[in-house]
Amino acid sequence: MAKKVFGRPKSLKDKIFHYCPGCGHSIAHRLIAEVIDELDIRGITIGVPPAGCAVLAYNYLDVDMIEAPHGRGPAMASGIKRTLPDRIVFSYQGDGDLAAIGIAESFHAANRGENISVIFINNAVYGMTGGQMAPTTILNQKTTTSPAGRHKILDGYPVKVSEFFSQLEGVTYIERCMVNSPTNINKTRKAIKKSFQCQMDGMGFSLVEILSPCPTNWKMNPIDSCKWIDEVMSKTFPPGVFKDNTASVKKAAEGAS
Amino acid sequence: MNKVLMSGNNIIGEAAIRAGCRFYAGYPITPQNELTEYMAEHMRNAEDGVFIQSESEIAAINMVAGASAAGARVMTSSSSPGISLKQEGISSMAACELPGIIVNIMRGGPGLGNIRPSQGDYFQATRGGGHGDYRTIVFAPATCQELADLTMDAFDLADKYRTPVMILADGMMGQMMEPVIFKKPKKRIYSDDFILKGAGNGKSKFIRGLLLDVIDEEEHNWKLARKYSVITKNEIRREEHQIEDAQLVIVAYGTAARIAKGAIKRLRENGMKVGLFRPITLWPFPELQLRALAANVKNFLVFEMSTGQMLDDVRLSLQGYAHIDFHGRPGGAVPTPAELANVVARLYEKVD
């Protein structure tokens, strides 16, 4: 009998994504759904989509979800998790959402070591509002609000969320991945799984940063967008594991019991 | 003067720069992004112009407050959800008597709502919005030309009364293009006494909003109240359209007033004597002017793109002297003149 090797994850609704061709959000959604299936946590997962292109994530992910006001996802997720500690709670955020308007909420949720997962889509622009400069826009990158290119003196530097958050003692696990090739997509799935597992094991705050193409606002075709991540964007945002305390946290917990 | 075709959002930006605005901070939100983008592009060409894309609307309003204290003509803009975030800062500017312009290109609400044109923020704009005993002057333009003129006037009034001024328009006004002529801006009149520049060798100054002494705070509140009553006396603006023989008067502002004019044209073609009363300042509200109409007109219809907010002010103004009906389309719906004409025609039948 033939083995089914590819199909729609159970936790992904049978809907066509509204995302632009070549957008990384749809890949990230699919990966989250696959991980939820693999861990068999569909029934106990609560997601918090942001204001951003992913605001309609509840149309695709077949889990309970509540949309947060712009930037406030981690605060809302903290509230949900503290009320229902045995549920798996994740917030899904863009770079404007996490690193600009919601940096305070994100920073302090991480610093409190909230036992939640944050899926962070870094596409170097504000997608939904039409391609304005984001905190993660790289130097010299042109956007509609940095028409001459991002200037370090006028606009500051790209915010390296993974590097910066990994300094917080409350944080257990942080990895930066990319979704611009099959190999990288597999790595991203593993990271998301690890983040959810970290939460299931009660080990505290984790964040997966995903470098994600936005062909529409980068004004590139999808293939060039994937190349641009490799050749340009990942030079500012190198992929890798920035913090992983899961082993030591586990040991400490075993020692205590 | 040259007539140019521009979108409402761009017109506000251009008028502001011409009026001497040299500091703008904002955060992207639809349907006002073109204004932020206009400032990003054009502030760098204006002498001493500063554009900052802030990390949030809370940051934007506070940046603007700082620049205002430092003597710049300042503006920030957003749409409904972002204006909610600015309220703390607007309250603080009112308390500290800092001039500044806040543009709200309203969209459907509450919450994230949608991005369609709406008038759901009337209460927020006219009642102060943030905490404490204060008011902001609120302009409600209805054409692109008015957007240009009122933006310039807003800067003058903000300086004259040292108070934040809000321009309240909606997504349709922001997106729509119309021909516009930019008038010559007035020269800025604003005393150095109110500006912090560093004391140098002189006496230092401070600007504060916290007045722990009860009597001080009470006096500050009364001082603001006196200022607001002067504004109420001097700055009311409204338009009256075809009211001379009107049996029924529609009260509407902004986009809704445009639609009302279209409806009135249809109704008059069918022999129905209908007029329009359009508040241009929503605060101060043209209360006495509206009440004066009630001497001759006994039937009013309030028409808003909300469930009925300005309706309260119309009731307060007319004080029972006339009958008031209401028609509303909240949530981002923009009705057609034909729809409104049908509503009015049904009411008109009952007018005696």
Place this chain on the structure above:
Amino acid sequence: MIIKTIFSGFGGQGVLMMGISLAHSAMNKGYHVTYLPAYGAEMRGGIANCTVAVADEEIASPVASEPDYLIAMNAPSLFTFQNKITSGGTIFLNSSIVKDRPNRPDVKVCTVPCVDIAQDLGNPRVANIIMMGVFIKKSGIVPDDIYLKSLETIMGSKKKGVAEINRKAFAAGFDYLKD
């Protein structure tokens, strides 16, 4: 008089530019005009459209509940707007890619294979200007010389060849209707 026109097509077909060029030339002719684009994130990947009103008096609503003209550059535009057109109005159809025809017996239809004509001119991107040539001639809202001047202003006269190509494209459309 008040004339309302909806321009509609895929993003990238230049429909917003068509509307702006009409609005701009009508302004230069001395008319009152409004131009209203459909906006927002939900428009991405879908159809782009705009409404232009031209009048000899103040324009109340920039929205067209019963437009006089529809310029449909693709099939979804035809399906979306054909029922709004006022009785006796005209639909201009990009017949190079739209095979369907309106289901309204009370409106006139003007089919223009504007993509094919553009291809013949050696530049498929000017299909929208060709359509404008047909539209300006048939509607008579503004004289062709005023329109061409506006077109030049809007497109910018930076690139030299562009104005020339546009003028040719416009003429091809203008002459397409032999009446």
